[in-house]
Amino acid sequence: MQGNFTYHNPTKLHFGENAMACLVDELKNYGPVVMLSYGSGSIKRNGVYDAVMAALKEAGKTVVEDAGVMPNPTYEKVQEGCRLVRDNKVDLILAVGGGSTIDYAKGVSASAYCEEDAWQKYWVSHKDPSCRTVPVGAVLTMVGTGSEMNGGSVITNRKAGFKLGKVFGTDLFPRFAILNPRFTMTVPQYQMVAGFFDIMSHLMEQYFAGKADCTTDYINEGLMRSLIHSSRIAANNPQDYEARANIMWTATWALNTLLKCGKGGDWEVHQIGHAIGLVTDATHGMTLASVSLPYYRHVMHDGLHQFVRFATNVWGVRPEGKSDEQVAKEGLDCLEAWMKEIGVVMHSGELGVTNENLQAVADAVLILPVGYRTLTRDEVVEILKESM
Numbered sequence: 113m114q115g116n117f118t119y120h121n122p123t124k125l126h127f128g129e130n131a132m133a134c135l136v137d138e139l140k141n142y143g144p145v146v147m148l149s150y151g152s153g154s155i156k157r158n159g160v161y162d163a164v165m166a167a168l169k170e171a172g173k174t175v176v177e178d179a180g181v182m183p184n185p186t187y188e189k190v191q192e193g194c195r196l197v198r199d200n201k202v203d204l205i206l207a208v209g210g211g212s213t214i215d216y217a218k219g220v221s222a223s224a225y226c227e228e229d230a231w232q233k234y235w236v237s238h239k240d241p242s243c244r245t246v247p248v249g250a251v252l253t254m255v256g257t258g259s260e261m262n263g264g265s266v267i268t269n270r271k272a273g274f275k276l277g278k279v280f281g282t283d284l285f286p287r288f289a290i291l292n293p294r295f296t297m298t299v300p301q302y303q304m305v306a307g308f309f310d311i312m313s314h315l316m317e318q319y320f321a322g323k324a325d326c327t328t329d330y331i332n333e334g335l336m337r338s339l340i341h342s343s344r345i346a347a348n349n350p351q352d353y354e355a356r357a358n359i360m361w362t363a364t365w366a367l368n369t370l371l372k373c374g375k376g377g378d379w380e381v382h383q384i385g386h387a388i389g390l391v392t393d394a395t396h397g398m399t400l401a402s403v404s405l406p407y408y409r410h411v412m413h414d415g416l417h418q419f420v421r422f423a424t425n426v427w428g429v430r431p432e433g434k435s436d437e438q439v440a441k442e443g444l445d446c447l448e449a450w451m452k453e454i455g456v457v458m459h460s461g462e463l464g465v466t467n468e469n470l471q472a473v474a475d476a477v478l479i480l481p482v483g484y485r486t487l488t489r490d491e492v493v494e495i496l497k498e499s500m
């Protein structure tokens with residue numbers, strides 16, 4: 113292991129079919145007013161809303177309803193949430209949904225009492241809150257982002273022309289998260305496999321960085337192998353509880369700060385994905401799927417040793433009698449075959465990237481000086497063209 117790090121994750125997780133039984137006790141740790149934030153209504157159709165409301169009632173809470181958090185939540189919506197928090201003196205924001213709802217809740221928590229321009233302070237300048245924040249709790253209904261156990265808050269600001277992620281400190285991690293795999297069974301197939309790819313992308317973004325022999329990479333490989341195995345089962349039979357539960361647990365560990373210990377990270381695929389999301393409003397995991405292969409084939413030679421390791425340790429490619437290039441390339445071919453097998457979107461053209469808006473997408477990509485290669489703007493355009 114190289115470098116220095118502090119590992120501290122304060123989120124308390126309750127996992128499994130009976131996890132909801134823990135919600136009432138968790139709620140008792142907070143004041144009387146709970147803002148219930150959720151999306152467009154899937155929780156009303158699948159019974160999760162009723163279960164949450166029953167727990168809130170049992171805990172004697174006053175509930176402030178905050179519906180309509182959209183996928184790729186907007187800064188406008190965050191500002192609406194802030195007003196609700198202030199007007200009702202909210203003691204806890206309970207986010208019930210996927211990454212969008214939980215990211216949104218963190219954004220509201222940090223911004224409600226912020227006296228500066230919150231967009232500028234957090235998402236552009238990456239500063240930490242210096243005001244009071246509101247505790248966030250989560251009931252997860254869609255698997256992928258890891259938002260249930262991290263400080264990430266990805267917000268779209270169309271006026272500013274960016275979809276940006278802020279990683280808040282441990283104060284804004286959900287204080288608790290309820291993870292019942294059954295709650296995810298009603299997620300449509302398209303969203304489900306987009307989530308699977310999001311997990312794989314989080315694993316790869318952290319894996320493809322650095323040169324050292326690092327325990328973290330071995331943990332990462334184990335998670336990738338578990339995800340590949342279970343995703344094949346779940347893509348064919350979404351009702352397979354064991355596979356869905358494994359994937360839920362994998363998603364949490366894929367992005368709860370463990371896998372960056374002793375490592376840098378790349379995250380350029382996510383920057384390109386966010387720019388596609390900004391322009392097309394496409395589903396996050398699919399934006400990543402559509403650009404990953406062109407991106408990794410582009411940077412493969414810069415981090416060849418790790419692409420060889422990926423091929424052999426994750427996909428079981430036999431290296432005998434082959435050059436490193438051949439082995440690395442075979443690994444990416446295996447990734448491609450798996451993506452097709454689970455059914456993710458392979459081309460950004462299918463998500464709405466066109467010759468007309470391609471430059472706008474490229475201009476909105478943040479180029480990070482990390483990973484094995486720092487892209488030029490022209491390379492971003494090249495990768496986007498290949499992805500279409």
Ligand code: NZQ
Pocket residue numbers: 150151152153154155158181182183184185209210211212213215253254255256257258259262263264265266277295296297298299300303307310367382396397
């Ligand atoms: O609006 P509702 O009714 O909630 O419907 C949602 C939404 O339409 C639906 N859904 C969720 N649970 C369901 C369900 N439908 C039926 N049954 C259920 N049980 O699924 C759709 C997508 O939900 P969303 O929350 O948008 O998905 P996801 O969890 O993939 O979140 C995506 C957002 O998270 C950000 C992304 O950029 C994107 O904005 N990310 C957050 C990260 C973090 N916090 O660390 C990291 C990620 O890389 C990512 O950037």
Ligand code: ZN
Pocket residue numbers: 257310313314382396
């Ligand atoms: Zn992601």
